[in-house]
Amino acid sequence: MLVDLSAMKKIMILGVITVLVLIMSTGIGDLKIAPWKVVSVFFGGGTSLEQLVVTSFRLPRIIIALLAGMALAVAGGILQGMIRNPLASPDIIGITGGAGAAVVAFLTVFSNDDNTLMVSIKWLPVAAFTGAAVIAFLVYFLAWRKGVSPVRLVLIGIGISALTQALTTLLMILGPIYRASQANIWITGTVNGSDWQDVWILLPWSLVFILLSFFITRQLNIQELGEEIATSVGGNVQRQRFLLLLMSTALVGGAVAFAGGIGFVGLMAPHMARRMVGSSFGALLPTAAFIGGILVMVADLIGRTLFLPLEVPAGVFTAAIGAPYFIYLLFKTRNS
Amino acid sequence: MSDILQTKDLTLSYGDRTIIDELNIDIPKGEISVFIGGNGCGKSTLLRSIARLLKPKQGSVLLDGEAISRLSTKEVARKMAILPQSPTAPEGLTVLQLVKQGRYPHQTWLKQWSHKDEEIVQDALKATKMEELQHRKVDELSGGQRQRAWIALTLAQDTDIILLDEPTTYLDMTHQIEILDLLFELNEKEKRTIVMVLHDLNLACRYAHNIVAIRDKQIYAQGKPEDVISCELVKNVFDMDCQVSRDPLFGTPLCIPFGKGRCILNAVGETG
Numbered sequence: 001m002l003v004d005l006s007a008m009k010k011i012m013i014l015g016v017i018t019v020l021v022l023i024m025s026t027g028i029g030d031l032k033i034a035p036w037k038v039v040s041v042f043f044g045g046g047t048s049l050e051q052l053v054v055t056s057f058r059l060p061r062i063i064i065a066l067l068a069g070m071a072l073a074v075a076g077g078i079l080q081g082m083i084r085n086p087l088a089s090p091d092i093i094g095i096t097g098g099a100g101a102a103v104v105a106f107l108t109v110f111s112n113d114d115n116t117l118m119v120s121i122k123w124l125p126v127a128a129f130t131g132a133a134v135i136a137f138l139v140y141f142l143a144w145r146k147g148v149s150p151v152r153l154v155l156i157g158i159g160i161s162a163l164t165q166a167l168t169t170l171l172m173i174l175g176p177i178y179r180a181s182q183a184n185i186w187i188t189g190t191v192n193g194s195d196w197q198d199v200w201i202l203l204p205w206s207l208v209f210i211l212l213s214f215f216i217t218r219q220l221n222i223q224e225l226g227e228e229i230a231t232s233v234g235g236n237v238q239r240q241r242f243l244l245l246l247m248s249t250a251l252v253g254g255a256v257a258f259a260g261g262i263g264f265v266g267l268m269a270p271h272m273a274r275r276m277v278g279s280s281f282g283a284l285l286p287t288a289a290f291i292g293g294i295l296v297m298v299a300d301l302i303g304r305t306l307f308l309p310l311e312v313p314a315g316v317f318t319a320a321i322g323a324p325y326f327i328y329l330l331f332k333t334r335n336s
Numbered sequence: 337m338s339d340i341l342q343t344k345d346l347t348l349s350y351g352d353r354t355i356i357d358e359l360n361i362d363i364p365k366g367e368i369s370v371f372i373g374g375n376g377c378g379k380s381t382l383l384r385s386i387a388r389l390l391k392p393k394q395g396s397v398l399l400d401g402e403a404i405s406r407l408s409t410k411e412v413a414r415k416m417a418i419l420p421q422s423p424t425a426p427e428g429l430t431v432l433q434l435v436k437q438g439r440y441p442h443q444t445w446l447k448q449w450s451h452k453d454e455e456i457v458q459d460a461l462k463a464t465k466m467e468e469l470q471h472r473k474v475d476e477l478s479g480g481q482r483q484r485a486w487i488a489l490t491l492a493q494d495t496d497i498i499l500l501d502e503p504t505t506y507l508d509m510t511h512q513i514e515i516l517d518l519l520f521e522l523n524e525k526e527k528r529t530i531v532m533v534l535h536d537l538n539l540a541c542r543y544a545h546n547i548v549a550i551r552d553k554q555i556y557a558q559g560k561p562e563d564v565i566s567c568e569l570v571k572n573v574f575d576m577d578c579q580v581s582r583d584p585l586f587g588t589p590l591c592i593p594f595g596k597g598r599c600i601l602n603a604v605g606e607t608g
Contacts, residue, residue, distance in 0.1 A: 081426075084426070086427070215445070218440065218443065221433075221437055221440075222440055224426045224429075225423065225425065225426070225434075225437060226420075226423055227389075228384075228420040228423065229420065229423055229437075229489070231387075231388065231389055231409065232387065232389075232413065232417055232418040232419075232420075232490070232493075233437060233438060233489075234409050234410035234411075234414070234440055234441030235409070236409055236410075274428055278428050278429065278430065278433070279426045279430075280429070280433045
């Protein structure tokens with residue numbers, strides 16, 4: 001009885017919408033493919049051209065977009081509950097900034113004088129993930145004083161975040177312009193160029209942590225009542241905080257490694273979910289996950305179709321389509 | 337009556353400042369105990385420390401004779417609940433969702449929600465007269481209703497001991513009485529041990545079996561209100577002159593402070 005019936009219905013509807021968006025999005029592009037044909041291609045049908053476009057070009061990036069959106073949304077929900085602040089998001093505790101700095105550093109260190117990479121670009125996600133993890137633990141370590149308090153975590157996170165951004169900017173300015181624009185696209189967040197190899201790494205990683213996160217909803221529910229109540233009802237507050245932080249770092253680390261620093265999803269999706277299904281995390285996390293997945297898929301769809309032949313990073317549109325809807329939601333519910 | 341909660345040479349401090357110094361106290365089982373004392377005397381700090389929300393600098397708190405620091409926090413949570421001062425619920429949380437969290441210490445990974453949990457939650461809502469309001473959002477309730485919702489949460493924890501830090505603060509008189517009546521009934525009917533901090537000395541005298549007056553990092557006096565409350569105690573604990581009379585309805589001590597104000601005694605005569 002963690003999730004009540006009406007919330008369950010909404011989650012199922014969102015699940016269906018997610019699948020529909022995935023199918024529609026796969027069909028849209030230079031070559032238009034009808035949704036039912038997309039489905040038939042999934043099951044081995046369609047022409048060889050359709051096969052190629054769907055399975056080689058579009059599906060990997062769409063799946064990466066979906067997974068990254070889900071992971072960021074769940075991580076944002078976890079952080080908002082743990083920090084008990086609606087403004088908390090993966091950016092605020094430095095995780096995204098850490099990944100960004102690591103990517104720029106990677107591009108700088110491993111480029112030779114001709115600006116070509118000396119190692120495979122496949123190592124970029126590893127660098128991003130490492131950056132995210134290192135910064136997350138650094139923030140946690142610096143925030144520790146007989147336990148970690150959410151306020152210290154946020155303040156130190158903001159401080160470290162600013163540092164990583166300064167480092168990123170410095171490296172970008174010192175390096176050649178080509179590298180700066182390469183890094184900038186990554187920092188904005190893009191799923192362009194994703195292939196099945198990426199999918200087979202991110203898919204199990206995100207699914208494991210998204211599924212695991214549904215086992216910690218009880219802990220999140222009591223964390224959100226504040227440290228004192230959480231202790232009163234028998235929660236081991238510090239251990240739970242560490243676990244929750246670890247979980248969101250794993251989720252965000254994976255997402256930014258393959259989709260870059262896609263912003264705003266981690267902040268917005270949990271809020272939208274809260275307005276749909278209320279504050280109980282049993283319903284909130286799955287709802288946020290689907291909303292996040294839909295958001296990034298739609299953002300990527302717009303980015304790769306609306307400005308052809310230009311490819312605009314999905315990260316531009318998560319904010320561009322998300323923010324107005326977000327403000328509308330807040331506006332609509334301002335009196336209730 | 338056995339003592340369900342004790343402290344042994346308990347010393348509490350914030351940084352270098354000692355708040356409570358080597359304090360020993362026995363809290364009787366099945367009674368209502370109320371901590372009183374002036375602002376900043378450490379009565380809330382003491383309560384929080386008994387509830388393991390604050391680690392002692394020295395000494396220990398014993399629950400049923402066992403040091404609380406040796407018990408797992410879940411074990412303690414099955415025996416003792418605490419309602420801190422003015423807790424806040426997250427936006428949009430319903431009363432029912434809030435109260436359900438009280439079942440946390442009774443649940444495990446495998447057994448997440450049982451019929452018994454449901455029953456106890458509904459009983460808690462009934463006892464606090466929150467049944468009708470269970471689907472309302474906590475942040476939309478009035479002060480009195482909200483406090484009843486939080487008390488329902490501690491009841492759902494189904495513990496023998498309930499600690500409350502100033503449960504009547506910010507409530508008007510009607511709701512203060514309502515909350516204290518509720519706690520009194522819980523004690524009468526279910527023999528729950530209640531320990532709380534109250535500001536209103538007269539209400540403390542009416543509801544408490546056991547008064548604990550705190551001054552100078554120590555217990556100044558402890559006992560039945562009718563035995564311990566005197567002009568001298570009020571003078572020493574609150575630094576206030578008063579006359580101690582009797583509550584005309586209950587017969588419990590009634591403290592009438594001296595001071596300034598409109599005196600119309602002569603105009604209306606002695607009988608009032």
